Amino acid sequence: MRIMKYSTKTGSLAKQKTDCLVVSLPQAKALAKELGVSSAANLALSDFSNKPGKTTQLVLTRSITRALVVGGVTGKKVSQADYRKMLSAASAALTSTPGKSAIWALATLDVADAKGSQWTTRNALSSLSSAFYTFDAQKKDVAKPSIKSIAVHGDGNALKGIRQAVAIGQALDTGMALARDLGNTPPNICNPNYLLRISRKLATAPKVTVRSLDEKEMTKLGMGAFMSVSQGSDQPGKMIIIQYKGGKAKEQPHVLVGKGITFDTGGISLKPGPAMDEMKFDMCGAASVIGTTKAVIDAGLKLNLVTIVAAAENMPSGGASRPGDVVTTMSGQTVEILNTDAEGRLVLCDALTYAERFKPKSVVDVATLTGAIVVALGSQAAGVFSNNDKLSQELLDAGNYMHDRGWPLPVWEDYQGQLRSNFADMANIGGREAGSITAACFLSRFAKAYPWAHLDIAGVGYQGGARKGATGRPVPMLFQYLLEQA
Numbered sequence: 015m016r017i018m019k020y021s022t023k024t025g026s027l028a029k030q031k032t033d034c035l036v037v038s039l040p041q042a043k044a045l046a047k048e049l050g051v052s053s054a055a056n057l058a059l060s061d062f063s064n065k066p067g068k069t070t071q072l073v074l075t076r077s078i079t080r081a082l083v084v085g086g087v088t089g090k091k092v093s094q095a096d097y098r099k100m101l102s103a104a105s106a107a108l109t110s111t112p113g114k115s116a117i118w119a120l121a122t123l124d125v126a127d128a129k130g131s132q133w134t135t136r137n138a139l140s141s142l143s144s145a146f147y148t149f150d151a152q153k154k155d156v157a158k159p160s161i162k163s164i165a166v167h168g169d170g171n172a173l174k175g176i177r178q179a180v181a182i183g184q185a186l187d188t189g190m191a192l193a194r195d196l197g198n199t200p201p202n203i204c205n206p207n208y209l210l211r212i213s214r215k216l217a218t219a220p221k222v223t224v225r226s227l228d229e230k231e232m233t234k235l236g237m238g239a240f241m242s243v244s245q246g247s248d249q250p251g252k253m254i255i256i257q258y259k260g261g262k263a264k265e266q267p268h269v270l271v272g273k274g275i276t277f278d279t280g281g282i283s284l285k286p287g288p289a290m291d292e293m294k295f296d297m298c299g300a301a302s303v304i305g306t307t308k309a310v311i312d313a314g315l316k317l318n319l320v321t322i323v324a325a326a327e328n329m330p331s332g333g334a335s336r337p338g339d340v341v342t343t344m345s346g347q348t349v350e351i352l353n354t355d356a357e358g359r360l361v362l363c364d365a366l367t368y369a370e371r372f373k374p375k376s377v378v379d380v381a382t383l384t385g386a387i388v389v390a391l392g393s394q395a396a397g398v399f400s401n402n403d404k405l406s407q408e409l410l411d412a413g414n415y416m417h418d419r420g421w422p423l424p425v426w427e428d429y430q431g432q433l434r435s436n437f438a439d440m441a442n443i444g445g446r447e448a449g450s451i452t453a454a455c456f457l458s459r460f461a462k463a464y465p466w467a468h469l470d471i472a473g474v475g476y477q478g479g480a481r482k483g484a485t486g487r488p489v490p491m492l493f494q495y496l497l498e499q500a
């Protein structure tokens with residue numbers, strides 16, 4: 015993991031010394047005038063197609079090795095959509111720019127309906143970090159960008175907001191990179207024990223403790239649903255508990271719960287072969303809550319946080335559970351396992367019951383839970399399910415702020431009937447219709463003791479195809495949500 019180093023810069027743009035100055039066309043033209051640049055540079059500026067998504071590079075002065083000119087600023091205000099296009103074009107262009115450091119002069123842009131330079135900076139950092147992320151743990155010839163540090167330029171009133179945004183953004187980007195690394199790490203390395211080892215590293219910071227429950231302890235606690243998944247694997251399952259005490263001693267904690275299926279074969283209800291490798295990403299919920307916790311610790315947020323990771327591998331074996339098995343959950347409710355591939359809800363339900371002991375202010379679980387959410391929302395939005403409208407709205411707002419969006423879906427009583435079983439209190443699947451909703455309905459039966467939300471991230475957590483890899487979502491949404499709580 016290599017993290018971009020962010021800082022701030024102030025003072026006149028013309029006097030800056032840098033390998034690359036990132037500016038809009040109006041800024042570049044003003045600079046050219048002030049500095050009296052070559053006719054070649056002037057020609058390049060007048061020929062430039064000033065559209066969002068376009069960039070060009072040229073030489074302005076001796077001390078600024080190159081200027082990266084970003085298209086899109088024509089009038090006074092830039093729309094949010096155009097700003098995003100500018101961010102992705104500029105970030106992409108910077109990844110192939112030579113030199114070690116850059117100055118980013120786009121944070122003071124006037125973006126329509128935006129929340130000032132704090133917002134422009136937060137979103138710029140997030141775009142830059144996404145573009146600069148590489149994963150090269152097992153493959154050495156990965157194109158590595160040259161730029162190692164970026165200073166965000168601002169002055170006057172904007173500077174304070176930019177400074178705060180850089181400090182917070184740096185913490186968020188570190189957490190997001192951790193989430194992506196965990197997701198991308200192959201499943202022969204990233205097993206439940208590995209998630210525990212990485213989580214333990216968080217405890218080197220003050221106010222953080224990490225502990226775990228092993229299978230023996232979970233059996234003793236009555237976590238029959240979790241154990242029914244884990245029992246099919248040679249890799250021992252773990253319930254990982256990370257506690258961060260950044261708030262007052264008596265303050266109720268917020269709780270994050272992550273689905274950490276380090277590989278999902280489907281179990282005896284075996285998945286089909288094509289793209290099964292992508293089921294290494296079935297721990298992206300766990301990765302996102304661990305990454306968010308890292309960001310919260312780095313940012314030193316003044317709140318108490320408990321992060322619970324339900325880590326297990328879903329394998330078919332002589333010890334695996336069968337369709338038809340009935341298990342007793344920690345809550346005492348019994349479940350008929352009709353499909354061993356609906357394992358996420360089985361590990362999560364016991365984690366949700368376990369969460370009660372922390373008397374949570376809120377519980378948010380994050381899971382690559384259903385293929386159906388990919389059909390419903392694609393890779394644009396996470397499904398947001400909740401038993402509490404305020405909590406749900408706070409998550410949606412946080413997602414909007416960072417453009418890491420969610421969309422609400424109902425957890426109505428009307429759907430609960432689909433989980434009826436002849437042999438247990440409920441079945442673990444609800445039939446063909448509304449698959450993501452019945453999965454959420456299943457979880458809701460274990461989350462009655464507190465305000466609860468469930469994020470189904472099967473669509474947003476990772477990408478397939480040529481750009482296959484973990485996205486680090488929804489770390490920005492979760493972190494922003496907690497930032498607002500602190």
Ligand code: BES
Nearest residue numbers: 353355356357382383384385386443472
């Ligand atoms: N991990 C999968 C969900 C998933 C599917 C994530 C595709 C990403 C892409 C989950 O454990 C699962 O297998 N869900 C089943 C549930 C079904 C058996 C009710 C599904 O969605 O098909």
Ligand code: MN
Nearest residue numbers: 278355356357
């Ligand atoms: Mn499954």
Ligand code: ZN
Nearest residue numbers: 275278296358
């Ligand atoms: Zn799964």
